[in-house]
Each structure stands twice: as structure tokens, then as C-alpha cells.
Amino acid sequence: MLVTLATAGFCGLILFVLSLRVSQARGMARVSIGDGGDPLLIARMRAQANFTEFVPIILIMFGLIEVNLVPGGVGQLLLGITGILLVVVRIAHAMGMVTVTPPLSRKIGAGGTFLILLGTSIAALVLSARLHGLF
Structure with a gap:
């Protein structure tokens, strides 16, 4: 599982940076819980949350595939x-x-993530069907 291992490692580093950026914004805004209505903190929290919403399921499918x-x-x-x-x-x-x-970078990131999620989902279903002898 070399591909999954390497991809997960890089994704872990990205999440680490995103988490540090949230902590930094919390300190600057002096907000310990929630977002305090601070636009920078909200944006950084959403970047971190969006990452954790999509990447884990994609990595699970990577490993299973x-x-x-x-x-x-x-x-x-x-x-x-x-x-x-x-x-x-x-x-x-x-x-x-x-x-x-x-x-544009955000649009590319979101669109690319959607395509990868769709592609790995289809690949997982096709591989599962093949392994079950359906074709």
C-alpha cells in the first residue's frame, strides 16, 4: 500500500498546516471556542473542516482499491x-x-476533489463488482 501510505503522509502534513493556521487565527482573534465572527478564523476553520470532510473517505477508498x-x-x-x-x-x-x-485555486481544488471522489468511488464499485464475479 505504498501509494496510500505516501498520499496519507502528504495529506497529514497538509492537515497539520491547516490546523496550525486555525490555532494562529484563534490566538489573533482571542477566540477559544467557535469562530467569534472573525472572518479569517472562519475561513481557516472551513479550510480545515472541508479537508477533513473529503480526504478521509478518499484515502479509505485508495487503500481498499x-x-x-x-x-x-x-x-x-x-x-x-x-x-x-x-x-x-x-x-x-x-x-x-x-x-x-x-x-481560481479554490475552484480548481474543489472541482479536482469532486472528480477524485467520483473517480475513486466508481473505481471502488467496479473493482468490487469484478471481485464478486459480476463481470
């Missing part, structure tokens, strides 16, 4: 490329969460 792929095959290569894309689009999304009007 990867353990059922032929090692070193085309499927593993595609999963590796998808892992790199996931890291890139999640960084883009986080960078785009600093303004009220979404910049």
Missing part, C-alpha cells in the same frame, strides 16, 4: 497519479480559502 490491485500494474500507476493530484488540489483549495470570493 490498492490492496486489490496487481502490484506494479497500470491500476497502481493510475492510483499513484491520482494521489499526487489529490495532494495538489487540496493545497490549491486551502490556498484559495483566504478570500470571500473564491479565486
